[in-house]
Amino acid sequence: MSASLSTFEQQIQEAGWTFFFMAGEIKATVFWFDRQRTLRTALQRLIAKVKTQNCNSIEIAQVTGDSFLYVPYVSVFAHPRHLQKGLVFSEQR
Numbered sequence: 001m002s003a004s005l006s007t008f009e010q011q012i013q014e015a016g017w018t019f020f021f022m023a024g025e026i027k028a029t030v031f032w033f034d035r036q037r038t039l040r041t042a043l044q045r046l047i048a049k050v051k052t053q054n055c056n057s058i059e060i061a062q063v064t065g066d067s068f069l070y071v072p073y074v075s076v077f078a079h080p081r082h083l084q085k086g087l088v089f090s091e092q093r
Helices: 007-014 035-052
Strands: 017-021 026-031 055-068 071-085
Touching: 007 017, 007 055, 026 035, 035 071
Parallel strands: none
Antiparallel strands: 017 071, 026 071, 055 071
């Protein structure tokens, strides 16, 4: 096993499954007025984008916060991932 693989990815590989990493970062930015809903809303937007690519997982790469004209916002960056048995990506719904 490669030293760069996480324990999770090693276990998946040993079980005969593949955890595909999809190229191209996706991003969701949400301006917040209710702090508790902001991150949830950003994640829901990312999940919707991932589903359009026929993927079933998501890897969060970065979460940042800032403000624009004194209105706070959060940006979440991620990569679509897909977990399935076998080595060939299949677009199952």
